[in-house]
Each structure stands twice: as C-alpha cells, then as structure tokens.
Amino acid sequence: MTDFFNGIPTIAYEGPEAAHDFAFRHYDPDAVIMGKPMKDHLRFACAYWHSFAWPGGDPFGGPTFVRPWFDDTMDAAKMKADVALEMFQILGVPYFCFHDADVRPEGASFSESIDNLAQITDYFAEKMDQSGVKLLWGTANLFSHRRYMAGAATNPDPDVFAYAAATIKACMDATIKLGGENYVLWGGREGYETLLNTDMGRERQQAGRMLQMVVDYKHKMGFEGTILIEPKPQEPTKHQYDYDVATVYGFLKDFGLEDEVKVNIEQGHAILAGHSFEHELALARELGIFGSIDMNRNDYQSGWDTDQFPNNVPEMALAYYEVLRAGGFTTGGTNFDAKLRRQSLDPEDLIIAHVGGMDACAAGLKAAAAMFEDGKLEAARDARYAGWNTAAGQDLLHRSSLEDCYAKVTEQAIEPEPRSGRQERLENLVNRYL
Amino acid sequence: MTDFFNGIPTIAYEGPEAAHDFAFRHYDPDAVIMGKPMKDHLRFACAYWHSFAWPGGDPFGGPTFVRPWFDDTMDAAKMKADVALEMFQILGVPYFCFHDADVRPEGASFSESIDNLAQITDYFAEKMDQSGVKLLWGTANLFSHRRYMAGAATNPDPDVFAYAAATIKACMDATIKLGGENYVLWGGREGYETLLNTDMGRERQQAGRMLQMVVDYKHKMGFEGTILIEPKPQEPTKHQYDYDVATVYGFLKDFGLEDEVKVNIEQGHAILAGHSFEHELALARELGIFGSIDMNRNDYQSGWDTDQFPNNVPEMALAYYEVLRAGGFTTGGTNFDAKLRRQSLDPEDLIIAHVGGMDACAAGLKAAAAMFEDGKLEAARDARYAGWNTAAGQDLLHRSSLEDCYAKVTEQAIEPEPRSGRQERLENLVNRYL
C-alpha cells in the first residue's frame, strides 16, 4: 500500500442519511434493481488519464497538482499504478480505462514506448489479478504528441498514419492481454484547423481505411470486445470528423461498418455538439450503435470540454432511462471521463469526487428504473402513435404513394385536428420518480 | 405595372465607383468568368416568402410592414405576384422560389387550397412566360399551420402524414407545371420539442418513407429536376432531424437514397449547427450530395435564424470557392433566403437589400474564381498530401493491415517529423484575391 490515500476508508453504502463525506448514499452495489445488481447495471469505470496523469494545467495556467509519481520513469509509472488500483478498491469501482500514454513513460523511440507499455501492462495484469479490478476499455493516445498535430489516421503524412496504426495495434494487444471488454477510438486530431489546407475527401478515406484495419485486426485476434468510436464536435481541432452520433453513423454506413462498430457517448461532447446527452443516447439506440458512455458534465455556460463530475440527478435519470430502453449495457459501462477542478488539490478530493459522481448515477438509475417499471411514460408515448398501429396506418407507412395520399385526403376530406403533446404533464411525471 | 416600386430604376452594372444606391458595383450578369457568364455561375433567385409574405413580426412584436396585398384573397395574391415579378425584373434576377402558402390564399379545406394554388400558378405561368423569369425550386409549407405542430411526415397522427403527402404532390405538380429546376424539402417541424413524447425510431421510418414516395413520384412524373433536402439543426423545434449535411447523408444512406437526393445548404443553418458555411459546402461536395444554396447571413452573436442579406465578401469568396471546386451549380443556384430587417419598411429597402446581396456574392465569386484559376491554393493543398500519391502511400491506403504498419514502423524506425501547416500563409494568400 502507498500512503497517498492515508486515512481514507473504503467507501460503503450507508444510505441517504450518512453524515460524512466518505459514504455512498445511493450506490448500493449489490442491491437488485430490475432483476440485476446495481453494479451490473452501472458497470462503473475510472479514467486513468484524468485522475492520475493530468497535472491540473489549463490554457492559462501550469500544473497545480503535486503528485509523487509525476516523473517520466518506470518506477513512477508503477507508483501511479499502485495508487490507481488503491483508488479503485477504495471506491469499489470494478473497471478502469486507459490510454497507452497515461500508463507508461514515453520512450525515446517507438520501440522503447512499446517496451514500456509491455512492462507496465504486465504490472497491471498482476495487480488486476490480485484485486479483481477489470479493464473496461483500452485506447491509444493519438493526439498529445506533436507528431499527431495534423491528425493520426487523417494526417497528410503517410508515415504518421503508419505510426498511428502501429500504435493502435500495440494498444489493442495490451487491451486483449488485460482482458479489456472494449477498444475505443477517440479521434482528437482527426479533423482540421482550417479548410484551406485540408483535403476532406482524402482524410475521410484514410479514416475509413484505418477503421477497417482495426476491425480486421479485432477479428484476426479473436477479440470479442466491442470497437467503439467516441464522437466529439471540436476541441482541440476547429472541426472533428466524428462530430456526433448521427455523423458517425453516416461514416459507418459509408464504409459498411455499421454492424462492426458502436459509439461511446460522452455527456460533455453531446453538449458541445448542441445536443442533450439523452438525445445522443436515444439516437444511438435507434440506429443500433449504442455501446458505452463517458460520464461527466459540461458546464452549460462554457464553450469547451469541462469534464466535470456529474451531479445533477434529474439529468442522470434521463440518461439511464435511455440506457435501460436500449436494454442496458452489454460490453459497455459508465466510465467517469471526469477530472477534478484544478483547485481540488487533495487526495481526498479524488475520492470524494468519484463518490459524488457514483451516487448521482446511482440515484439517476434508481429513478430511471422506477419510471421504466412503472410504464406510464412508455404508455403515454405509445398512445400518441397508436394510429400508426392500425392496418390503415401500416398500409400508409409501407405501401402508399403520394397519389394514394392525395386521393385519400380529397376523397375523405381529411382535415387533421391537432392533439396536445402534453409535454409539461410528462415532465411532471418524470419528476415524480426523483 | 403596379406602383409599388414607383421611381426605382432597373438596376444595371455601373462598376465600383457608382455613386448611388441603385446600381450594381460588382454583379455584371454577362461578364464572363472562367468561360461562363456571371449570371450562369450565380443563378440568383429571390425567395417569395421573405420578400412578399412576411409581415415583419418577431417573437416579441407584431407586423411592421404595411403592404397593399396583405389580404387573404385571390386578388391580393395576384397583386403580390405582380409586385414580385416587377422586383425580379428590376433586379434582373432570373429565378425565384416559393412555398404554396406564400402564393395562394389558404382555403377553407384542402381542396380549396389546391384550387387556389392551381389558379395562382396559372397566373404565374403567364407572367413567367412574358418576363422570362424562371422557377429555381418549389416547395410545400409543412410547418406554419397548426395541423403540422407535431410534424408533417413525422407526425404521430397518420392523417397528418397523408395530408402532408397530398400537399407535396400538389406542390411537385405546381413545380413541374412552372418548369421548376428543383424541388426542396425543409422539415421545419420534422424533429421534436421533447424526447419524452417522441418515438424517434418510428419518426425516422416515417421520414424515410415520405422521401421514398417523393423520389418515386419524381420518376413517375419524369421530373428531371433535383430533389433537395435543406438541413437545419433546430428552430422552430428543439431538435430537427435534418440537423446538418453529415446527418442528412447518414439518413440518405440508411434509406438508400444518396444517389437520388442532394442538399440545399443555407449559410444561417450551417452557423446554427456549429459549422462554417464553407464546411457544409465542402462536406456536401465530398459526399457527392451538393445541390444548391440558400444564401443569407446569420448574426454571429444571435442564437436563432436571423436570415440577413449577405454582405461579407471574404466569406462569400470562401463559399463560392467551394462551389467552384464542386464544378459549379447544375440545377441549383443562389437563392436569397434573406429577409429585410423589420425596421426596413420602404419598398426601396427591398431592392437595395437584394442589390447589396447580389453584389456581395458577385464580388465573392470573382475573388473565388481568381483564386481557383491561379491555382496556388490547390497547389499548396496537393503538396501537403503528396506522400499519399506515391506507390508506398497508395499501398498503405489500400492494402495495409495494422501488423504491416507495425512492422514498417519498427523495421524502418519511423519517427515522423511534423511539418508546418502554414495556415496564416494560406489565409494571407486568400486575402490577396479580395
């Protein structure tokens, strides 16, 4: 044991009345909801990068966090892993997620970085085995290093494409080695700063090819996890190709990969794209590409990716309601892609932030499940569309032409009378479960 | 002749030094650019709705315009048509666009509305024949009437779907009768106010079906124009299904209609969706669905659809540059989907606004053409991607696997060195043509 979290107890469920900071008030891992323990609904994961690799800088300020492992050596990487695993156990979080760059020292060459990754993942394997903590997903950091400044798959330089592909292979191998349940692609530099120097047509082909290679490799290796794309509209680039769920879907259709790849949806990215989180979740479900979620919160008054811990339970309830409507997670889960505010310097802040986030999700899930089981919301929705379930409705949907419709409207002198959408009633209904 | 534009002369090209309001300074219709008269590059059209049907209201205020034709009779409709045609001739605009609701009185029943549309389009046919003014596109207003408050194609009530389909048939018939070169679908109500009462899966199927019926009818009628969808992210709805070009593409792919339908891209809608106008144009070109443009301008500090006349020439240049890269318009054109500010009460304001907009487009086109013919920008873009044109680059793109890339990077010890993206140099270069 390191002494980083000295004095902080393992967090347990103590119910809503718990009087201190180190207790769950809503998350009761083994409590059964809709026939399944809460932990299996939520499938929580911690993000290695924010909690252990990010030093607290922002565009106008340097590091604020002082961590004993902030050093680019293998020993420091191992200390970091020790602390990380301790946090996962303190929190009782069953999963974590990582990029290669989070966990290993950057090598002086590609090969050295790969070696470093192999060493540290061996170390992880051992610790995971001991602790029971599992890997929700792995991914490659193809955006921080200056070699990727103009893109990874979509770089104008084929050497960068090759370098990125080689890196992905190594990260997929690491993910497989550690029993990861998904592999994620976030294309932080797959976009452009200016159209003036960009060939979107070429870059799109490059991105499609890279994704095909990833899918091919998955099958070749017999990896049974899910390949996930994480949409984001912009930042760091002015425009990112994986803008939102609808855009990713068009891209997948174009390359015939819509049955091979799903999406990892982040709350903050949804907000930056002009959507509610529940919209993106619902759309992914309807398109058959719902995979996993990156749970966080974007400040509604900020125009950049704030990656805060979630805390608004009514919003969580709407999100998990869409997850339940999708049948719940299969390989996916709830990854906290959330970071401490840079003024939250203390080790206990790391624990407290996750406790609050987990509780907000748990409270949201409970409300969502109650709403789902009660069925009133779905009954209201179904009633609204009941006309389409009739023979005439089905005929209209599947077999009509414009002329048929014209004939019907004129012959039957149809003048439709609108009916109330009852939005406020439904909003009140949702509030009853909270 | 009506006396509405009394005293306003026909607008002619007088060159940049013209000292009065009623002259073109840049738009010289027959001047040849890149082998084609300017008028055939730009293919200007006026929007009937904004200039002749909109009374100047806004969410906090009633009508400001006082027009002699603001009356719901056939006589008023004809006076409106007279004034409209006069404006097109004063401006020398070769095309116009309309919705059914702009041109005919609303009838007491569907059949009466259809009769009214037939009468007024007969009147139009005659005036168009005399004047030589043509129809760029027709469309159906499926959003203003309360029957469409919950959607047209995507309404929960099948009767509304049928009513909308019948209306589209009538508007396509009118478009064909008047020799229209395109037919446009803007789904102002095809979206939702709240997810809580919405079945996105159903609504998506309904929208796909309606579009298929439109395409089928086009072919049945031998209409050779283009079917165009106009993307917009929101407003009036919270979310509109045709969010942006990328979203429309995914929808078309899903229903197998990507070769049948193109997009009509509006500047203001691009801005509301978080994109630059040139982004949407470039993307549509790369996806093979570029059709036509709705030219206007959205105030950058306003979060709603301001539909102002364009006036920033550097922005126009970037837009027409993408049009030129797409090979120019075929059936499409430049429709001014722009309205006077509601304080611009006078008849001359209508003329002046269009003159300014046409001049901004013309100046932009000239700069774009100079840039295109000069070739420096494309040369710089091509040079940036030159590595992909080699045999090795092509092999990488078409035949590589992750393992191949891994082997190549490790064996050749590839460590890519980034090269300057030269954005500021290219921005300066663009400014040279302005």
Added chain:
Amino acid sequence: MTDFFNGIPTIAYEGPEAAHDFAFRHYDPDAVIMGKPMKDHLRFACAYWHSFAWPGGDPFGGPTFVRPWFDDTMDAAKMKADVALEMFQILGVPYFCFHDADVRPEGASFSESIDNLAQITDYFAEKMDQSGVKLLWGTANLFSHRRYMAGAATNPDPDVFAYAAATIKACMDATIKLGGENYVLWGGREGYETLLNTDMGRERQQAGRMLQMVVDYKHKMGFEGTILIEPKPQEPTKHQYDYDVATVYGFLKDFGLEDEVKVNIEQGHAILAGHSFEHELALARELGIFGSIDMNRNDYQSGWDTDQFPNNVPEMALAYYEVLRAGGFTTGGTNFDAKLRRQSLDPEDLIIAHVGGMDACAAGLKAAAAMFEDGKLEAARDARYAGWNTAAGQDLLHRSSLEDCYAKVTEQAIEPEPRSGRQERLENLVNRYL
C-alpha cells in the same frame, strides 16, 4: 364561473405520493419553513401574457391555441379575466402580473387604449377584491406594436419617447390602483439591430432620463412598491442595453439611481447572457439591487428565449439558496414567466404546467432552507476566507499600498501555498439536501 377549466379540481397539497396530475407534491402553502409559511417565501405569481394572451405562434408557425377570448373586444377581455382569475384560484396562486396589452383591447388611438385599460382594471379590481388575488407587478408593453420597432425610451423619434412615457404613466396608475407591489420595466426594444444607424450615447441618455421620470413619478404618487428593471441580453434586438445584472448596475450608478431601482431577474435571460441563474441572483444581492425573479427555464441547447416551466429541482435549490442569502423577497416574488409549449393545447395543460413549476420551486426552496439552516455550506465558505478577518488581513484590505505589500512579501519571504477549493465536496454536500 366560465367552463374553461371544467372538471379540474382546486389543487391541494397531497404529498409526494399523490397518484394523479392535479395535486401538489411539494408545495404546501402554509407549511412553515425557517419561521415563515412557504407561500410567503415563494410569493408565486402567474404571468397574464403567456397563459392568456399568447396564441401559440413561433417564428415558423401561426397560432395553435384556440381560446374563446381570442377577440379584440372588451367582452373578450372580460372573459379572459374571468378565466385568469379562475386559474389563479384553482392553483392557489396569490399574485399575478400583467402588461397593459395583455388585458385590454388595443384602441384606435392612445386615448381609447387608455380608456380600455381603465375599464378592464376596474373589472380586475372588483374580481381581485372578491378573490383575494393580488398584483405582484404591472408593466407596459413597449415592444409589440410597430411604433416601438426602433425603441421606446431609446427611439430616434422623440414622439415615441413621449408616447412611451405617457403609456408608462397609465400603467403605473393602473398598478397603483390595483395595489401592485412593484412596477417592472423590460426594455425589449431598448437596444439596436445594427450599430450603423444607432447613436448609443444619445440612446443611453434617453434611457436614463426615462428611468428618472419613472422614479420621480413613483415618489410623487407616493407609490411604495419597487421599481424593477428586467435585464436581458438580446432578442428581439441584436443587443439590448439592459444586458445583465452587472450592466444594469453600471447604468444605475451612472444615473445615480442605484438606491431607487432594483432588478427582476429571469432564469432564461441569465442563460442567454452566458450566466447561471444563481450567478445573477448572487451578484444582484452583493450589489444591493436584488428585487424579484421571473421563474422559468431556458433550454440549454437553444439560443433563444424558450420560457419553459422550471422542472429541475437541483437548479431551483441553488436559486432559492441565493434568495435566502439575500434575506428573502420583500416586495418581490416568484413570477412564472413561462409559457406552455405550443403543442400543449388543452386547458388542463395550463394547470398542470403551473403545478409542476410550483412544485419544483417548493422542492428547491425546501432543500435551500435545509442547507441554509444547517449552515455547513456557509461555514465552509467563511473558513476559506478566514485569513481576511484577522487584523493583518483587514489592514491589508483597507490600508495597504503596493509598496507595503512589496516590503511584506520580501521581508517575510512569503511564498503562498495553495489550498484545495474542495468544489466536488461542496457539490456533494449540496446534493445531500435534495
């Protein structure tokens, strides 16, 4: 009694488990919180304009509501008043608010409009007397009519200024006659569409003068209510002079009116100005100009004024917490400046929407009061600034110079060590009260 709300019962508190739509789950008017009945904390008011005068139109659609009083006659105005008062009684809302244009038919001349206002306010007086319903505030609609298209106080035409002043006098008289507790000024047209035709210096002087006249008249008439300005950043204008609380404060200081005028803060306007609602409330409190609130909700993904009913309890809690920190309302209250979605056609939707909004506010107030009484949040805040309470801190704040500080830092070799801001801990703490 009219039959508009036929079959809808008077709403009573039935507790969180109530199983139907027509009950309060949280709002228990006479329940005592922090020594005061809930109704006296919240001081609810209904907005006449949204609920009774707005026909359901939006920028792309006409009226959706069909109300028997939608006719510009005095009889219709009285029927509207009857229905309104019935709604206030069904809901048990103690106050309402109105503009002149909401309640009386527009006359053919100024004098006729004034006469109409006098008649209908007589009618109101009688009904208010019978029912016990009171007036929270009155105001003049100086934005809907075309005469105000270029501003009221800030119009380039002095006649409009005079007309606006005369109208304000009449509305202040009506407010006084009906025992109103405040008088509100919302300058919907006091701004500009384009700087090009605007003399901001002049318009600012005109606005200052008008406000001075209002204050003078208040004192002359012995009106003991509060004069309130309602900030909004834009819409309908591109820029509105009363942008936000900070801007209004600067304006008041400039004209020496900071002790005479306070602010009426609207949730949706705060959001449009780029602020959280609680920010605007806290700032107004610190500046000594907190007056009243317009409670509603702005969709976070829409860039215009959506005026929805509030329903997010955690947000309400933060808002009422700031109200409690300000000492609660004096003459102000909670006015629902919220409107039904235009698809919510039914009379019951009006009732249900208010019930939900009132309950959200009540639940928020209860959480805020618990947090306030518990004192943990304030204790944490105070502790953070404790250093400033020492003699040295006070000396530094009140008597130091740059040189003193320089001497102190160098002599004492001060190198400040940052302390955790504990944001996540405080967010979790807030969630405990919800």
Added chain:
Amino acid sequence: MTDFFNGIPTIAYEGPEAAHDFAFRHYDPDAVIMGKPMKDHLRFACAYWHSFAWPGGDPFGGPTFVRPWFDDTMDAAKMKADVALEMFQILGVPYFCFHDADVRPEGASFSESIDNLAQITDYFAEKMDQSGVKLLWGTANLFSHRRYMAGAATNPDPDVFAYAAATIKACMDATIKLGGENYVLWGGREGYETLLNTDMGRERQQAGRMLQMVVDYKHKMGFEGTILIEPKPQEPTKHQYDYDVATVYGFLKDFGLEDEVKVNIEQGHAILAGHSFEHELALARELGIFGSIDMNRNDYQSGWDTDQFPNNVPEMALAYYEVLRAGGFTTGGTNFDAKLRRQSLDPEDLIIAHVGGMDACAAGLKAAAAMFEDGKLEAARDARYAGWNTAAGQDLLHRSSLEDCYAKVTEQAIEPEPRSGRQERLENLVNRYL
C-alpha cells in the same frame, strides 16, 4: 544577430500587387491618412507571450514548437529577447507588450524572480535604445502559477493578495523604467470556478482595493501612462469579474475610478462575451473609457479564446471606424494578442502571420478613414435623430415628466409613424469603402 529568421527580409510596403509572402500590400507606415501617418493611427505592437513564450500546447496536446530559447535560464531569456527584437525590426513594428513571466526565468523565490526581471529589463532597455522599439504596455502574469489558481487580488488567502500586489509593483516599475505608455491588468483568475466556495462580495472589495492601490502608485511614481483593464467573460475561470466593457464600467463607478482607468478591448474576448468587437469599442467610447485594443480574431464556431491573427478586412474596417470616432488612440495602440496556430512551426510563419494581420488592419483603417471623411454614414445617423435636436426634443429630454408626456400625447393626439431604419442601405454603403 541570431540566425532564427535567417533569409527573411525586412518587410516593406510593395502595394497590393506584390507577388510574394514578405511584403506589405496595405500597410504603408508613412502614408498619411486623415492628416496622420498610418503608423501613428495604428500604433502596432507585438505580444511577447504568444510569439516567444508559448510552446504550442493545447488542452489535448503538448508543445509543438521547438525554439532554441525554450530553457529557463537567463541566457535563454536573452536569446529570446534578441530574436524578439529582430522580429520587431523585420516587421517595422514600433511597440511590444510583455508580462514579467514572458521575459524572465521564474526564480526560486519572489526576490529571485524580481532580480531576474531587473536583469532582463536592463537588457531590454539597451536593445530598445539601439533599435528604437518602444513599450506599449507592461503587465504582470497573475494567472499561470499555481499560487494564483484561486485568484490574485480576489484570492481567499491575503498572502496571495500581497504577493500579487508586490508583483504588480515590480511590473509597474519595469514598465516605467522601459518608458511604457500604459500598464494593463488582465484578471485571468479574478473570477470563480464555483459559486459554492466563493464570496463575491469580499472578492469584489479586494479587487477594488487592488485597483485603488495601482492608481495610487501610478500617481506617486508620476507615471503618465494609462491604467487599463482588459475585460474577458470567462476562461480560464467559469466566470471572470471583468466580464465585458459594461461590467468593468459598473465596477469602476462603484469604486470611483472611472476617470482613472480605461479598457483594453480584445476582439476575441468581445466575441466570447456575446458582443461584436465594434460594440465593445463603441460602448467604451460612449462611456469615456476607451483605451487600447488587443487585436486578434476568435473563431466564430469555437467557444474558447482562439487568439488568431485578424484577417477579415470588413470587420477591421468597422473596428477602426469606432476607433476613429473615439478620436483615435492616445496612449493606446493595436497589440496583436494573437498566436500562430500550433501547426505553424516555422520561423517564417511568425513573420507571415504578423504581415497578414498588419495588412488586414491597414486595409481596414483605410476603409474606415474613407468612410469617416466621406461623412455619409454619420450624416445618415444624425438625420435619424434630428428630432431630438429641436427645442421640443431637448425640452423633452431634459425637463419633462411622465405627466407632461401624457398631456402632450393626449392633447396632440400623437400616434407616431415608424420610419425605415435602412439597415441594408447602410450595410451596402459600408461595403462601398472596402
């Protein structure tokens, strides 16, 4: 001479037809406009931080620039100064601006940092003397170091306040030593991340006190330059106290400093605050606090501070038109608070970016001056308000009461008729000068 800009010539005016990258097309420093050389209108300055201290990082990526002076030693600081002065001379830029942290190595203690600053400013003094380059303004970096994470003047810890004050003293001394013409305060951390831990009232008092101390010190030292506050709405904080020009004005009024302090307005900050740049300039002029400008450009589709070089000439024209209306700069100037895109790696990119920015400003200034001298825009503006210049208008503005207005409107039966605002005509007019 260093060899950093090897091979890059001194930039000279060569006119619009210049065929290469290293020439001014519009900026002709000694050309006389409105009786004054262009260089004295524009008073260009380079920002030390962006061009010489920023390594090209962003929130998702590390450094991209490789500069020989990126080392925290005094020798490196001197090499940086050598290169900087070379750039100023290549560009013929008469001024520069700096923060302490840009120019000197960070010391191990406050005193060591101060010593380093003294040494490097001595070095600057000598080089400025030789080259004739002058200091437009100096400032203190009170935001990058972790000690300022919770504010400088507004920190909860009085020691940080003292430390900031001591630092400001040192930077004011340095500014005075180098003959700086202004001293700037940008409060990047003077705001909050969460209201929950913030005492806005206290922090406001602290900020007011600090500003008073700065003004006192200015007078004590006989500094004749201008103290400037630079507004920004947010980023890095969620909310910054110096939100925009109107907010700063209210703050100055509150502390009685409106005659002592002016504003330095940045284009990008205006955009982030929801304003056009010309709005902020015009407002500052009307409030009597216009000082200087930070010229750059914010991407209209990005929600953070993009600090790009300006390149849209029509926008520059509107900005400089407001500067001309303010009587031009006195101590202020045009500081390029703009940075290369992080992919623009080459030394020539630094030069080219400034050349383009200077040319855009010069072209804008020329258009603005032509518009100003022509007088048509001001004539139209004045005509619009002519009614206020009559005796009746002046009487209304200065001596009327609500009752007077009421009497006048009723007695004279005033029904104002709106007049066209002619916005499109004025927009066209502006385009004639471009």
